[in-house]
Amino acid sequence: MKSAKQKQAETGQHGIHELRQERNRLLSIVRKYVQEQKLVPPLSMEEMMPHADVILELSGSDQNFRDLIIVLVGNEVWRDTMAAIPFERRILLLPKCLRSSRECPADIDEFGLLCKECGRCSIGDLQTEAEDLGYVVLIAEGAAVVTKLLESGKVDAVVGVSCMETLERSFPHMAADAIPGIAIPLFTDGCVDTEVDLDWVRDALRLRSTAKWAGRLDFDKLQSDVESWFGPASISLFMNSSGTPTEKIALSWLGKTGKRWRPLLSACVFRALNDMNPAIPDPMKKLAVAVECFHKASLVHDDIEDNDDFRYGDMTLHRQHGIPIALNVGDLLLGLGYGLISDSGLTEGGTLEALKVASVGHHDLCLGQGDELVWMRKRGALSLKQVLNIFRLKTVPAFDVALQLGAIGAGAGEDVRTVLKTFSESLGIGYQVRDDIIDFREMGNGSDVNSVRLSLLFALACENSTDAEKHTVVDLWCSGSRKDEVVDEIRRIFTGLHVDEKAVQLLHHYRNEAIRSLNPLRNAYLKTFLRRVVTRILGDV
Amino acid sequence: MQSSNCILFCSCSGRNFLSDNARRVITAGLQESGNKFITLPDLCGIAVKRKQELKEIVERADRIVVIACYPRAVRWLFAMAGMEWNADRIHVINFRQESAVQIVEQVKRLDFPGSMDAFVEGGEDQWDPWFPVIDYERCVDCRQCLSFCLFGVYEADKSNRVTVKHPGNCKNNCPACARICPKAAIIFPKHTESPIEGSEIKNEAELRDKIQANVNEILGSDIYAALAERRKKSKKLLIRRKDIEKAEQERSEFSGQG
Incomplete structure (x- = not known):
């Protein structure tokens, strides 16, 4: 990629007037194209590129305008969404370099410039105009502040002015949280005394339609909503308990606060497919609670199988009540889950679909867990294929069932369901890959001193070692000891085999696949939500 | 190599931490004391642009007294110029906390025989040495x-x-x-x-x-509210500053009306 300076040198001959004309010409081509193609936000950079190439071809423009076209496509894709967002929920980001470098009297704090509106540059006027409309304005000190802002998950929309280089660097952060935005590149760059097309900024600032803004999903808020469904009063609305000790244990276990992200996923998919209507009808709530029942049941059984003593900072169920009771409560929760689905009040077809999804997930989960348990008993070398297959069976259903039940609740068609299936697969495997990476990096830091885990990194080490090394790898990993000297030795060998890097590459692969799987979606709410899920589950750029 | 004790006096020419009068009093005191001293236009600038020369002066000396600002600042400025710090050898007198008279008193107690040595000015450009x-x-x-x-x-x-x-x-x-x-x-x-x-x-x-x-x-809290609050505060300051400017202007206007 060319540096901004080079590009500036190349386009410098055009002059600002010609540049503006060319930009306007390109803008009308892009606008028409985006409408005709019905492009749905958010677009990943990968999705954007081929469109930019086609438009470049269509326009007959110079290759130098490719970056500008990408910016314009990004803007146009978000245009309708942006127009619906109230001014008060938008942030205007201006670059500090617009100021007069010699005469600017402004103070600077942690965030950036505190403009004194002296009139020597365009910042003061733009700020006043934007604030009069209702914007919050930040003249950012550096990329770090902007990055933190965008990563916070609390920004609804951005109008951002910056040099092309910074726009390129900010894009991944905007994309990671699928933040609607309009980007405006500077005319001149070079970090001092820069200039911007004020009319363009003003047009962007004032963009407003009468469309109703559905709001962005606030995960924290939704989480507490979902949590409320599990309170004692609420749960009795969904389930008939005759108050036996077994039911009491089961309901109290279900009420234990976890992250609740499975029912959260179901609820979010439902809302996204339902024009973001915040009301969740009872049938959908029942499906979401069912998802949590399956999850909590699997935890009870997992803890027994893994002989774990603690969960949620408390004793595990079988430590509290003994294995037989715990086993039975787990079974009860499974039954309750299926009961909730069959009594949910969905259409007959919907109920049947939901039961099918849940039972397939249940079945796969047991097979995956089974493979892992069998390996735990025999312990030996593992191939990458084996491990990925276990992840596919064991972890993917958790995501798939949650997302699919949300879609079924909303009456979604086969197209959406297929996307969710592919998406869950990459997301689920990616999640487990990330978990294993974190686990490996924290190995030896206390807790699991004597535990053997099936791990992707172990499989990578097996695959990448010579026969002689492989013996050592298997012996060390499967010995179960995680004393300092064993951990050091495992780390030394794994580092030599570049296991960590390979695992990170795999994580990137599955993250990209998850993002890519969303391309066919036509519903912007759903696409936006799932893109944000990728960042939350698989990490940032 | 000849070793000698020496006083370095940073006159901090780019800022007003030292008044012109204080500069004169200190310089006169240094001359009277008969000690060897070198006046530097600005220690910050020299530590960056002419660090080799500075290093030679400092390394040649057995003991160095630096009249400049805060000792911690001087210490790390020296480190930035590639010099090791030795508290037994280098002593800092802080002109931002001590008066010119107090400084002169200390200087007179020193026994660093030698004459004044000019640090030849040169290579100065428009740069105002401000850096971390x-x-x-x-x-x-x-x-x-x-x-x-x-x-x-x-x-x-x-x-x-x-x-x-x-x-x-x-x-x-x-x-x-x-x-x-x-x-x-x-x-x-x-x-x-x-x-x-x-x-x-x-x-x-x-x-x-x-x-x-x-x-x-x-940013952890409500970002919109936090940024708006920050802006409100700065606006208030701005209004106050404008008021003061206006008041000063009015005072001068009215004072002429006798």
């Missing part, structure tokens, strides 16, 4: 400054330690990186606030409170 100095006793190499600074002042060196690689890129009077530093390890010798100017940090707890107003935390 890292206190490596405090720095934990978290790199927030490196990612925060837009102008590429900081860089990691070969051993991966953050350094002030391009002091000339720093924006005049901008102390923003020092404010975000979680360890208060960044000094701007010419700043006015404590501890950014290099004053000793006595109360770490108090310091933590100060730094708590950092970006992360402010």
Whole structure:
């Protein structure tokens, strides 16, 4: 990629007037194209590129305008969404370099410039105009502040002015949280005394339609909503308990606060497919609670199988009540889950679909867990294929069932369901890959001193070692000891085999696949939500 | 090599920490004392642009007394110029805390025989030497400054330690990186606030409170409200400043009317 300076040198001959004309010409081509193609936000950079190439071809423009076209496509894709967002929920980001470098009297704090509106540059006027409309304005000190802002998950929309280089660097952060935005590149760059097309900024600032803004999903808020469904009063609305000790244990276990992200996923998919209507009808709530029942049941059984003593900072169920009771409560929760689905009040077809999804997930989960348990008993070398297959069976259903039940609740068609299936697969495997990476990096830091885990990194080490090394790898990993000297030795060998890097590459692969799987979606709410899920589950750029 | 004791006097020509009168009193006192002294136009600038010459003077001497600003600032400025610090050899008199008279008294007690030595001025350009100095006793190499600074002042060196690689890129009077530093390890010798100017940090707890107003935390709450609040505060200040300007203008207008 060319540096901004080079590009500036190349386009410098055009002059600002010609540049503006060319930009306007390109803008009308892009606008028409985006409408005709019905492009749905958010677009990943990968999705954007081929469109930019086609438009470049269509326009007959110079290759130098490719970056500008990408910016314009990004803007146009978000245009309708942006127009619906109230001014008060938008942030205007201006670059500090617009100021007069010699005469600017402004103070600077942690965030950036505190403009004194002296009139020597365009910042003061733009700020006043934007604030009069209702914007919050930040003249950012550096990329770090902007990055933190965008990563916070609390920004609804951005109008951002910056040099092309910074726009390129900010894009991944905007994309990671699928933040609607309009980007405006500077005319001149070079970090001092820069200039911007004020009319363009003003047009962007004032963009407003009468469309109703559905709001962005606030995960924290939704989480507490979902949590409320599990309170004692609420749960009795969904389930008939005759108050036996077994039911009491089961309901109290279900009420234990976890992250609740499975029912959260179901609820979010439902809302996204339902024009973001915040009301969740009872049938959908029942499906979401069912998802949590399956999850909590699997935890009870997992803890027994893994002989774990603690969960949620408390004793595990079988430590509290003994294995037989715990086993039975787990079974009860499974039954309750299926009961909730069959009594949910969905259409007959919907109920049947939901039961099918849940039972397939249940079945796969047991097979995956089974493979892992069998390996735990025999312990030996593992191939990458084996491990990925276990992840596919064991972890993917958790995501798939949650997302699919949300879609079924909303009456979604086969197209959406297929996307969710592919998406869950990459997301689920990616999640487990990330978990294993974190686990490996924290190995030896206390807790699991004597535990053997099936791990992707172990499989990578097996695959990448010579026969002689492989013996050592298997012996060390499967010995179960995680004393300092064993951990050091495992780390030394794994580092030599570049296991960590390979695992990170795999994580990137599955993250990209998850993002890519969303391309066919036509519903912007759903696409936006799932893109944000990728960042939350698989990490940032 | 000839070894000699020497006084270095930074006259901090770019700022007003020393009044012209104080400069005169100190210079006269130095001359009267019969000690060997060298007047530097600006220690910050010389530590960057002419560090080799500075180093030779300092290394030739057995004992050095530096009349400049806060000892912590001087110490790390010397380190930046590639000099080792030895508290037995180098003593700092802080003109930002001691009066010219007090300084002269101390100077007269010294016995550093020799004549005045001019530090030949030259190579000066328009640059006003304003840049950060890292206190490596405090720095934990978290790199927030490196990612925060837009102008590429900081860089990691070969051993991966953050350094002030391009002091000339720093924006005049901008102390923003020092404010975000979680360890208060960044000094701007010419700043006015404590501890950014290099004053000793006595109360770490108090310091933590100060730094708590950092970006992360402010952004943690409602971002829109936080940014709006920040703006409101700065607007208030702005109005007050405009009022004062206006008042001063009116006073001068009215004072002429007799």
